[in-house]
Amino acid sequence: MARQMTGAKMVVQALRDQGVDTVFGYPGGAVLPIYDEIFQQNDIQHILVRHEQAAIHAAEGYARSTGKPGVALVTSGPGATNAVTGLTDALLDSIPIIVLSGQVPTFMIGTDAFQEADTVGITRPCTKHNWLVKETSELPQILHRAFHVATTGRPGPVLIDIPKDVQFATANYTDAPKKSSYRYNPPVKGDQDSITALIAALETSKKPIFYTGGGVINSGPAASQLLRELVEATGAPITSTLMGLGAYPASGDKWLGMLGMHGLYEANMAMHDCDLMICVGARFDDRITGRIDAFSPHSLKAHIDIDPSSINKIIHIDIPIVGDVAHVLEDMLRIWKARGRKMNRDAVAKWWTQINEWRAVDCLKYKAGDSKIIKPQYALQRLEALTKDHDRYITTEVGQHQMWAAQYLNFEDPHRWMTSGGLGTMGYGFPASIGVQMAHRDALVINVAGEASWLMNMQEMGTAMQFGLPVKQFILNNERLGMVRQWQELLHGERYSQSWSQALPDFVKLAEAFGAKGIICSDPADLDDAIMEMINYDGPVIFDCLVEKHENCFPMIPSGAAHNKMLLGDASTKDAIKEGGAVLV
Amino acid sequence: MNALQIKKGANKHSAYNLRPTFSDTVEQHTLAVLVDNEAGVLARVIGLFSGRGYNIDSLTVAEVDRAGHLSRITIVTRGTPQVIEQIKAQLGRIVPVHTVNDLTVEGPSVERELALIKVTSEGEKRVEALRLADIFRAKVVDSTLSSFVFELTGTPDKIDAFADLMRPIGLSEVARTGVAALRRGED
Ligand SMILES: Cc1cc2nc3c(=O)[nH]c(=O)nc-3n(C[C@H](O)[C@H](O)[C@H](O)COP(=O)(O)OP(=O)(O)OC[C@H]3O[C@@H](n4cnc5c(N)ncnc54)[C@H](O)[C@@H]3O)c2cc1C
Numbered sequence: 001m002a003r004q005m006t007g008a009k010m011v012v013q014a015l016r017d018q019g020v021d022t023v024f025g026y027p028g029g030a031v032l033p034i035y036d037e038i039f040q041q042n043d044i045q046h047i048l049v050r051h052e053q054a055a056i057h058a059a060e061g062y063a064r065s066t067g068k069p070g071v072a073l074v075t076s077g078p079g080a081t082n083a084v085t086g087l088t089d090a091l092l093d094s095i096p097i098i099v100l101s102g103q104v105p106t107f108m109i110g111t112d113a114f115q116e117a118d119t120v121g122i123t124r125p126c127t128k129h130n131w132l133v134k135e136t137s138e139l140p141q142i143l144h145r146a147f148h149v150a151t152t153g154r155p156g157p158v159l160i161d162i163p164k165d166v167q168f169a170t171a172n173y174t175d176a177p178k179k180s181s182y183r184y185n186p187p188v189k190g191d192q193d194s195i196t197a198l199i200a201a202l203e204t205s206k207k208p209i210f211y212t213g214g215g216v217i218n219s220g221p222a223a224s225q226l227l228r229e230l231v232e233a234t235g236a237p238i239t240s241t242l243m244g245l246g247a248y249p250a251s252g253d254k255w256l257g258m259l260g261m262h263g264l265y266e267a268n269m270a271m272h273d274c275d276l277m278i279c280v281g282a283r284f285d286d287r288i289t290g291r292i293d294a295f296s297p298h299s300l301k302a303h304i305d306i307d308p309s310s311i312n313k314i315i316h317i318d319i320p321i322v323g324d325v326a327h328v329l330e331d332m333l334r335i336w337k338a339r340g341r342k343m344n345r346d347a348v349a350k351w352w353t354q355i356n357e358w359r360a361v362d363c364l365k366y367k368a369g370d371s372k373i374i375k376p377q378y379a380l381q382r383l384e385a386l387t388k389d390h391d392r393y394i395t396t397e398v399g400q401h402q403m404w405a406a407q408y409l410n411f412e413d414p415h416r417w418m419t420s421g422g423l424g425t426m427g428y429g430f431p432a433s434i435g436v437q438m439a440h441r442d443a444l445v446i447n448v449a450g451e452a453s454w455l456m457n458m459q460e461m462g463t464a465m466q467f468g469l470p471v472k473q474f475i476l477n478n479e480r481l482g483m484v485r486q487w488q489e490l491l492h493g494e495r496y497s498q499s500w501s502q503a504l505p506d507f508v509k510l511a512e513a514f515g516a517k518g519i520i521c522s523d524p525a526d527l528d529d530a531i532m533e534m535i536n537y538d539g540p541v542i543f544d545c546l547v548e549k550h551e552n553c554f555p556m557i558p559s560g561a562a563h564n565k566m567l568l569g570d571a572s573t574k575d576a577i578k579e580g581g582a583v584l585v
Numbered sequence: 586m587n588a589l590q591i592k593k594g595a596n597k598h599s600a601y602n603l604r605p606t607f608s609d610t611v612e613q614h615t616l617a618v619l620v621d622n623e624a625g626v627l628a629r630v631i632g633l634f635s636g637r638g639y640n641i642d643s644l645t646v647a648e649v650d651r652a653g654h655l656s657r658i659t660i661v662t663r664g665t666p667q668v669i670e671q672i673k674a675q676l677g678r679i680v681p682v683h684t685v686n687d688l689t690v691e692g693p694s695v696e697r698e699l700a701l702i703k704v705t706s707e708g709e710k711r712v713e714a715l716r717l718a719d720i721f722r723a724k725v726v727d728s729t730l731s732s733f734v735f736e737l738t739g740t741p742d743k744i745d746a747f748a749d750l751m752r753p754i755g756l757s758e759v760a761r762t763g764v765a766a767l768r769r770g771e772d
């Protein structure tokens with residue numbers, strides 16, 4: 001049914017038709033007509049952030065914690081350029097978000113008009129796709145298509161740049177077409193012969209392992225369910241990347257923990273020694289592979305991924321399977337059952353004996369140290385113990401605290417863990433926690449932060465207060481850019497160039513200045529009570545947890561080293577990184 | 586970097602060696618990419634090549650189906666087999682891209698390029714220019730008392746050869762279209 005309306009009204013109508021209930025944004029001249037329409041309706045709630053970067057991260061947090069796309073609205077010029085970091089973040093982590101930006105009127109484009117920027121040009125390499133809308137009549141279909149593109153195939157960020165005259169002009173609004181009518185519909189079903197080949201390899205494998213990633217989360221709840229079923233049925237061990245935590249429960253007995261640079265010893269050793277690696281929705285990131293020519297040298301490798309460009313990009317794959325995780329896992333289970341549920345059980349039992357020896361190394365143990373100082377690991381262990389029974393969502397900033405959170409917090413379900421993996425964006429966690437809390441108003445949402453990262457988007461305290469979002473900012477304050485300091489210690493002769501967090505604010509006073517609650521804790525003996533106080537407070541909290549200043553994050557695979565060359569603690573770090581590794585990040 | 590004795594761009598030591606090491610042979614491939622003829626699509630393709638450090642030896646683009654708004658981009662590129670596979674996969678995931686065909690591996694194909702070549706010379710050299718043009722079946726499309734513009738169609742190699750021969754005779758300007766290519770046979 002066609003209806004006449006302005007472009008600005010179309011935006012709101014299309015958002016409504018696409019099931020959007022929340023938009024994160026910041027107004028400006030080039031989007032005023034859209035803001036006027038937002039003012040005149042109640043279906044969609046607009047969350048006014050304090051910086052456009054935060055709008056994008058909030059939309060990411062909303063998306064990752066719900067499985068639905070997130071939406072952000074920004075003005076032209078500086079509004080759009082402030083969105084670039086968030087767009088790049090969402091692109092690298094495959095997060096579906098739709099960003100709407102205002103643009104100067106079409107007849108002024110190219111004249112260096114006030115707040116004009118070539119937004120589609122600037123964002124072309126950091127979006128999955130983008131559009132500059134030149135006619136109001138095209139706007140409704142572009143809006144619908146944007147949702148389709150962002151959420152179909154490998155998800156990602158899209159941007160629609162809407163000139164102001166296009167917002168004012170009137171045209172016919174048209175409804176969204178059926179998803180199947182779009183040409184852009186990457187296949188979800190995997191090739192049956194390849195899946196059968198993989199099952200045949202699995203049946204005889206002596207040392208299989210599942211290496212899973214963010215693609216399992218992207219694929220939706222069914223994928224996690226099927227993964228659990230497949231792991232239980234086959235008895236094979238499973239590890240995951242940072243992005244895939246929660247797809248398989250941390251309490252499951254097949255769980256080896258996270259792998260990679262700061263992953264667990266048992267996970268990395270098992271990856272190194274396995275004879276069959278089944279990669280499910282992960283992309284062989286350099287944090288995972290370490291030295292490429294020494295990466296899992298004796299294994300047959302299968303890779304399930306919806307994006308053909310992820311396959312054979314870095315590591316040679318023997319059994320490539322292009323398709324959606326849930327679809328492929330379903331076929332795997334079906335075929336494996338139909339062929340008689342075969343596994344080489346004796347060999348796999350031996351494999352577990354070996355794995356349990358690696359587990360016994362207990363790679364996450366740390367030196368207790370001074371009983372008056374809180375170890376960051378201890379703080380997270382206590383946070384885990386005191387929050388695990390809550391309806392809990394965790395976001396993080398970037399640095400050591402992020403890695404410790406991945407190591408010491410346990411995730412039982414998908415969509416509960418929001419972190420910036422690919423881009424590693426400091427300043428992600430706080431706004432992301434706001435997006436998560438908007439989607440889950442009654443849940444316990446905690447941002448595990450480092451003090452330096454947290455300061456990068458601290459202005460969002462205003463947003464949290466205005467919208468009554470009780471997000472908990474759990475800051476592991478080491479007064480250092482800890483991750484940078486660690487690298488300088490290991491690689492740059494302990495010359496700590498610019499890695500101190502100096503002139504830090506009094507976080508308690510800062511919280512109070514915004515009308516929030518501030519808690520400071522420096523004694524391990526007070527920690528539990530302080531954490532409980534944070535949990536029980538009905539409103540935003542800044543928790544300044546003063547921790548050991550020079551703790552290093554272990555285990556660690558030094559850059560450029562193989563998986564089985566892990567460093568397990570401070571003693572092993574001397575000259576650990578060879579000159580070849582030093583150029584890597 | 587020098588302290589580490591690693592040459593910039595050397596990938597032996599680098600985990601950023603994204604090129605799987607199983608083959609080092611660099612091959613030239615001609616790719617035919619069918620795309621929606623929409624704003625920015627060429628920028629997307631070119632941005633992919635520059636952003637990911639791939640080579641473009643030649644690139645041509647023109648609308649080939651006005652009613653269907655389809656353009657055909659023909660790209661001649663080079664890389665190891667793994668890089669070529671990556672390029673195809675990366676092209677394939679650009680949203681307005683319909684198909685990517687590797688004409689170099691998908692059976693025999695014809696490749697042609699058109700060039701306009703200006704030669705400025707006098708006396709004996711003019712005669713030699715015309716003689717060579719005749720051998721290459723180049724057409725004279727403009728002439729003055731001291732210059733010719735030749736039009737030549739053929740494979741890029743043939744055009745290279747012609748230009749090389751004309752250089753000592755007085756080659757002054759070359760304009761080339763880049764490669765257009767089609768698969769031989771029925772489809
Ligand atoms: C300081 C720091 C340290 C880090 N250390 C580590 C570390 O020790 N260990 C670690 O694991 N990570 C670490 N990371 C994160 C790392 O940089 C990468 O972001 C991460 O490893 C990538 O995860 P992934 O392979 O699961 O890929 P993702 O980026 O989540 O990509 C998902 C893959 O799945 C595919 N996919 C998407 N949807 C589907 C679908 N429906 N069906 C099938 N396939 C699909 C995509 O095409 C893609 O190939 C660190 C990051 C930082 C900032």
Ligand SMILES: Cc1ncc(C[n+]2csc(CCOP(=O)(O)OP(=O)(O)O)c2C)c(N)n1
Binds near residue numbers: 451453
């Ligand atoms: C925007 C941005 N700038 C710089 C970096 C590089 N970087 C990575 S970790 C880190 C230090 C983070 O310090 P902090 O937030 O205090 O966390 P810690 O490592 O101490 O836990 C820096 C500067 C980054 N990841 N993001």
